[in-house]
Amino acid sequence: MNAALPTPAAAALFDRIKATLAGEQRQRQPGTWSPVARYLDPSRHLSELAALRRLPQAVADAATLQAVGDWRACSVHGVPVLLTRGADDRLRAFINVCRHRGAALVPEGASGQGRERFVCPYHSWTYGSHGACVGRPHDGDFPHAPRDRTGLVELPCAQRFGLVWVVATATPGFDWAAYFGPLGDEIEELGFDAAARVQRERHFTQASNWKLVLDGNLESYHFAYAHRETIAHLFHDNLVVHDQVGDHQRIVLPKRSFAELAEPPARLADFARTLNIIYFLFPSTLLLWEGDHINAIALSPADGASTRVDGWLVAPQRYLSVRSDGHWQRNFDMFWQAIDEDLALAASMQRGLTSGANQALCFGENEFACAAFHDAVQRMLD
Structure with a gap:
């Protein structure tokens, strides 16, 4: 029995995941198409770059x-x-x-x-x-x-x-609280406040459009195939619990170990062994919560066909003295092994965009988070 009653947020998430695993609440939206021109048009690239400069981006270890x-x-x-x-x-x-x-x-x-x-x-x-x-x-x-x-x-x-x-872009009075919104508060409640520290970082250029990288990180449909040798065994196939928060997204990825939970944990942080959460802070920063750390990725278009990628592993203060250096390195390596698999596929897709095989890329009903992202990009441009 839990020592404390679960918070409303923890109880609600527990119930949603249970219903999803039982097939009672699988989230789906109508399938859509993503025109290849979104990833190739030079004038669109310049418009996106100008629009991205008006919104926040993670840039450095605080x-x-x-x-x-x-x-x-x-x-x-x-x-x-x-x-x-x-x-x-x-x-x-x-x-x-x-x-x-x-x-x-x-x-x-x-x-x-x-x-x-x-x-x-x-x-x-x-x-x-x-x-x-x-x-x-x-x-x-x-x-x-x-x-x-x-x-x-x-x-x-x-x-x-x-x-x-x-x-x-110089923007006097930019409203940071409104930008981060409730997701920012939730992330800090997990321990990632001003005392959190970066333990590892990585910086490089990826050979694909920035939106292809995000397309590959906003759905779990590919896990069983692209990650069959790395992380697929940890997660349920083609299953997420999703929330849209303005243009941001929260994507909960239940692990197979979730079955061990007979009742809701007391706090969201207590789900650590049984799920991961992707916090996508629009337009171009991903934070993957993995219990005692977050792996963050910030994307910046270098040109229409390449992307600057900045990555950091961030840990809460309370874990810094009780986790070994090897622990952080193992988790960092495991994360990037899976991400590199995604990036290799994104580079392959970039090379194929000009082939004429597709006029548009296909998003299934299970890939609705990708479609939501592109809708937000269009609003950003408009």
Whole structure:
């Protein structure tokens, strides 16, 4: 018997999974088609890129930006970004571009500690970690460009789930609470709050359109076939419990070990051994909850046929001292072994898109989460 009564959320999820496993509540939507042009059209790619820049993206390990003077340069959907922790202890994001002639202040991928100023290598315009232009040679030659109007362009920035999130378009007053919504609160209740820490990370370029990667991660229909040698034995075939939350999605993947539960666990976190949850934060970040950690993937189109992939394994503070380094490595490797299987298939699909075999890709009634994603992309473009 559980020591505590289950929360309403835990009880409701338990009942939904039981009904789904019994065949009483299998979620389905009408089948649809996904035009091949969605993945090939160069003008659509540019429109998507512009739209993606207006929405948040996970970009970095928050623990590397905790101390005053910490900084890091990265890229968000092709926009060069400088992350800084100022003397006021505030985390900020700026476009990593000098306001004089547009040179990058620091190279992409560079990082460091204890830095208060950033000097442009071209003409030595100097900026503080708070973004203000604090100095430049021959200042009197620029009466038309006063320093108080030539600070770095600031971007919306937030820290959630052990990661730094950035919107790549200057958007004063961006509503972070509304963006993350109830899914953000749920993820933090699982332990992934400000104390969560990244244990592993991976960064590379994938040879396919970004939407093909997401198509392959929003359904479990492929598990029994694409993952037959890795994770298929853990899960029920072609079965999910799905929730649409605005444009975000929550996809619960019951494991075969769910049968061991005779009654609802007390909390959502207590389901850890019996299911995984995919939190898809639209438009391009996936968080896979696996009990004592989350594997996060952020996607950024490099061009129409390739995608920047950033991945992090994030663990709650309470597990950092009781799990070995080998534990995190084994889980990281297992996750990426399965994801690499998906990515190889996505690259294969990309190569086949121009063959003429298909004018559209087919989504079955069981692949409705993919169709919902594409509907959200269309709304984003509209």
